[in-house]
Amino acid sequence: MNRHAIWAIYRFEMARTGRTLLQSIAAPVISTSLYFIVFGAAIGARMEQIDGVSYGAFLVPGLIMLAVLTESISNASFGIYMPRYSGTIYEVLSAPVSFVEIVLGYVGAAATKSVILGSIMLVTARMFVDFTILHPFWMAGFLVLTSVTFSLFGFIIGIWAQGFERLQIVPMMIVTPLAFLGGSFYSISMLPPFWQQVTLFNPVVYLVSGFRWSFYGSADVAVAISFGMTCLFLLGCLLVVWAIFRTGYRLWP
């Protein structure tokens, strides 16, 4: 194991985060705060409680998941796409590193950033609404699991993308709708039965549901299923990454 290489890539990526602190941490915190003000404080006051939880508090896990999801994808995809675009990736590809080390460096850094972001948002949310965390261990677990999984997913997009437009298109056209329709803002039990069934094909439902369970002990989907589905998605991403390096897709001509 070339641990110096993992550390070098990780540090490089974290330094990039440091340089872009405003857009990578501050921007999502501000936009999420706006959600809390609009949905939590203004509209939330007129909403009924959901499963005994005030709407403002109900929103907290959903909004954090939404931000962690989108930021993981955006960070990880950008992290690997930029060196491909600028050509500096030659160095990584000619270095004595295995794909495991490359992935640990890039995805590890992106996931770290997402966990930091999620934690900051948790603290920010506490300033707007009152909530408790019933299962802090599971909460942290889901946060890390989601960060890693979607950083992997972003890494895949960053290798697949052949232009900045494509880099944006998957997050914009697929992930954002899935996240919005994944129960971030509502409980899927509020939907008509048909749409409840359709929603179960949306992987984000399981992430949000599991995460919300760790806060309030109640969820749309049984927590074991949430956990299982998230792990399944993680496994799927790992398989794709393995295949990318196995075949050299878009990396080795």
Place this chain on the structure above:
Amino acid sequence: MNPADAIIRVEGVGKTYQSGFQALKGIDLSIRRGEIFALLGPNGAGKTTLIGIICGLVKPTSGRVLADGHDIRKDYRQAREKIGLVPQELTTDVFESVWATVRFSRGLFGKAPDDAHLERVLRALSLWDKRDSRIAALSGGMKRRVLIAKALAHEPEILFLDEPTAGVDVELRREMWALVRGLRSQGVTVVLTTHYIEEAEEMADRIGVIDQGELVLVEDKAVLMQRLGQRQLTLFLQRPVEALPPELAEYRLDLSADGSRIVYRFDGKDDPGSIPSLLRRLLASGIDFKDLQTRQSSLEEIFVGLVGARR
């Protein structure tokens, strides 16, 4: 060559890109430990593809490469640790500082931090004063040196320089040559590609000429120049003559239009004693000269002859 002397062995390496373009056609090549080897060829000849394969950036379609005895695919870790690559394009992380980027390179190649080594490298490249500068703020020549520093950060035994002096001014080119010689004196093997023939002529111990994916020849530079080099002797006469004496017909001599100069063209295959005998016979014929000049054809002329003959 004794196989143990070869630090790089390229065996039957071919590359056909997905587009169907055959960039390399079964290349066999050994690079000797400690030499400066110049790979010469026109644009698109396959130089960068060959380097890319050895450094692990391009998958060969056939053949294999050993770096210091390690197969570059099976034992990629051991092989790659020994290799440093300076790419042709100025691809740098523009937002990074010089210091951060060389530290990154060292770590990436699996070496523990060694700031003293990195300082030596940066000083040797006159980059030490710029260590805290962002790469974006550096000139093109400085960026080129940063790329060299990155390639040397992990103390490689073999350094590949892909077109090191493309678009570089004369002064920097001289510096670059001095640097490469300095590396060789430290025992580093240097392989450089170039399409500047003067660069190969100036630097290389051996030269390989590659054209259309084939290695046309590999030869010691001196031997190559001698074997293929046309030489020319010009005699400036005391008094112009109207015609050459018939007894000198066996030499291929040319008389200038005004009769003041005689030009003798010969090559490495000619009898080395031909010049003294020519001079004696000229004097015997009563042709006196006041000055003489010899000229050896440059590698460029050899190269154009070689590649041109294949077209």
